[in-house]
Amino acid sequence: MKKIIPLILLAVCFTLPQQAFSRHTMAISGFGGGNFQIANTFPNLDIGAGGGIAFDYRFNQRWGLQTSLSVFDHDGEGASAGDNGMLLLTLPSVDLKFYFLKEEHRIDPFVSAGLGINVLTGGSRADNSGGAGMGAQIGLGSDFYITDRFSLGILTQFKTVGIIRGGGQSSALIFIAALGNFSFHFK
Numbered sequence: 001m002k003k004i005i006p007l008i009l010l011a012v013c014f015t016l017p018q019q020a021f022s023r024h025t026m027a028i029s030g031f032g033g034g035n036f037q038i039a040n041t042f043p044n045l046d047i048g049a050g051g052g053i054a055f056d057y058r059f060n061q062r063w064g065l066q067t068s069l070s071v072f073d074h075d076g077e078g079a080s081a082g083d084n085g086m087l088l089l090t091l092p093s094v095d096l097k098f099y100f101l102k103e104e105h106r107i108d109p110f111v112s113a114g115l116g117i118n119v120l121t122g123g124s125r126a127d128n129s130g131g132a133g134m135g136a137q138i139g140l141g142s143d144f145y146i147t148d149r150f151s152l153g154i155l156t157q158f159k160t161v162g163i164i165r166g167g168g169q170s171s172a173l174i175f176i177a178a179l180g181n182f183s184f185h186f187k
Contacts, residue, residue: 023104024185027056029153033179035072035088041171043083043120043129048074052090054181056097061104064097066112076129083129088161088173089119090135108151109142118161120173131165143183153181 032051052070070090076083093116100109122130141155157177164170
């Protein structure tokens with residue numbers, strides 16, 4: 001049943017008339033999803049669930065800027081097994097968005113790229129797994145307008161995070177993030 005609901009929502013979005021909407025210049029969103037670590041580095045993290053809030057400003061039909069705050073909860077796996085309760089915080093992330101369609105439609109695909117400040121809290125073991133550093137991401141997503149003011153969205157991001165830990169140590173975390181959001185658009 002859980003797999004059928006998203007398919008029904010997508011079918012409804014694609015069958016609705018592709019009429020034009022007046023794009024608002026600002027939006028606030030809540031999002032959630034998962035981070036999937038794709039390289040085994042220290043710490044080695046399992047799939048992390050989390051979410052956050054985002055604020056979008058759209059300059060025109062093609063360009064927008066998004067700032068977001070997020071938190072994802074990860075446990076250790078592999079060599080980091082037992083190091084649980086690590087939080088990956090992004091405080092904030094800023095992304096430049098390019099929208100493919102020049103004219104306004106219910107479906108509004110985009111690409112994004114940006115930078116963020118990241119903090120990884122230490123887990124349940126005292127093994128120096130936490131730290132802070134910069135991250136970068138590129139993404140591909142789409143907004144699906146339900147009405148002129150409300151939209152649902154999906155986004156897949158490739159994220160890299162460079163973490164500087166205590167004792168002069170550092171590590172790179174590489175993720176694929178799969179996110180969904182609900183946005184309210186206002187002028």
